[in-house]
Amino acid sequence: MPGFDRDSRIGFIGAGAVGGSLAVALSRSGYRVVAVASRSWSSAESVAGRVPGCEPRETGQKVVDAADVVFLTTPDDAIGPVASSVSWRPDQAAVHCSGAGSLDVLDPVAEQGAARGAFHPLQQFSDIDNGSKGFPGITLGIEADEVLREFLREAAQAIGGNPVFLRPEDKPLYHVTGVLMGNLLSTFVATAASVCEDLGLTRSQGVHALLPMMRQVAINLESMGLPNAVSGPYVRGDIGTVRKHLAALKEGAPDVLPLYRELALLALPLAVEKGALAPARAEEIREILKESRAGSRRPGLQSEKHPAAEH
Numbered sequence: 001m002p003g004f005d006r007d008s009r010i011g012f013i014g015a016g017a018v019g020g021s022l023a024v025a026l027s028r029s030g031y032r033v034v035a036v037a038s039r040s041w042s043s044a045e046s047v048a049g050r051v052p053g054c055e056p057r058e059t060g061q062k063v064v065d066a067a068d069v070v071f072l073t074t075p076d077d078a079i080g081p082v083a084s085s086v087s088w089r090p091d092q093a094a095v096h097c098s099g100a101g102s103l104d105v106l107d108p109v110a111e112q113g114a115a116r117g118a119f120h121p122l123q124q125f126s127d128i129d130n131g132s133k134g135f136p137g138i139t140l141g142i143e144a145d146e147v148l149r150e151f152l153r154e155a156a157q158a159i160g161g162n163p164v165f166l167r168p169e170d171k172p173l174y175h176v177t178g179v180l181m182g183n184l185l186s187t188f189v190a191t192a193a194s195v196c197e198d199l200g201l202t203r204s205q206g207v208h209a210l211l212p213m214m215r216q217v218a219i220n221l222e223s224m225g226l227p228n229a230v231s232g233p234y235v236r237g238d239i240g241t242v243r244k245h246l247a248a249l250k251e252g253a254p255d256v257l258p259l260y261r262e263l264a265l266l267a268l269p270l271a272v273e274k275g276a277l278a279p280a281r282a283e284e285i286r287e288i289l290k291e292s293r294a295g296s297r298r299p300g301l302q303s304e305k306h307p308a309a310e311h
């Protein structure tokens, strides 16, 4: 039975944002990252250049030959094909970083006797320099064959993260949490910034106008938690303001109205839970919001072109 520990040699196939960030973070934490390959030589060289003792390799097979634990940090769709394209030894392990995929993606590895792991950082990675500093305090969702579990738990802690072991059936919903926060939060900001465009600001000015508020929301959530950190017209029960918002969105930004309405409906129970909004008042606001839902489904309204779409 193979064992994996801090002396295990680590390799990476896929030298992008996550692969590069993790290679750098593991190396800084004392792990032996020895080899990296990617689709392009320049990406492999770029990661190797940041990690002392790590060599760029021409092929994935050369990484597998040089390492004990191999992280497959390609895009999700390439993990299975890459795993099947190389020969594995029974004394090694393959690990992917996908949040949506489970261990079965690595069945070709298990068929050759090697161990399988999934090690998903619940964080957004856009590049290596910022990403390699992005591990402290984050959650790492782990699934692994028994022989690899302890290694991945220790690696998560060594880079400053909190390991959480997941059941395969929980993986898709777990991943949704990361997509809502990491990916769609950026889309949410883009949507709010598009409303700023209607006010005459550029998108970039809109983002900068909203960012301090986003930071403060994070600070308030961290210090006060839910529901105490929620505020705004839904907490205050400002029905007149809600009506003004709905009318303004219908007139000026109808494509944003459904998002606003559905989030507002989700905000009401939080405001009630906080003790700031009376249940009867919440019900009144809920009806107004639902009415606007029915209104926006009238034929023709959804197909009206929004002026912001032409920007």
Ligand SMILES: NC(=O)c1ccc[n+]([C@@H]2O[C@H](COP(=O)([O-])OP(=O)(O)OC[C@H]3O[C@@H](n4cnc5c(N)ncnc54)[C@H](OP(=O)(O)O)[C@@H]3O)[C@@H](O)[C@H]2O)c1
Pocket (backbone or CB within 6 Å): 013, 014, 015, 016, 017, 018, 019, 037, 038, 039, 040, 041, 043, 044, 073, 074, 075, 076, 078, 082, 096, 097, 098, 099, 120, 121, 122, 123, 124, 125, 126, 182
């Ligand atoms: N980005 C995130 O925020 C995030 C967060 C958590 C988990 N993840 C997961 O991390 C994994 C990697 O995502 P990423 O964001 O780092 O992607 P990425 O930045 O696009 O990097 C993927 C890398 O894989 C290389 N590659 C593509 N196809 C390949 C192949 N067939 N063989 C070898 N290398 C190949 C790419 O090639 P080049 O050589 O051309 O550069 C690129 O460097 C995914 O499973 C993703 O779900 C991502």
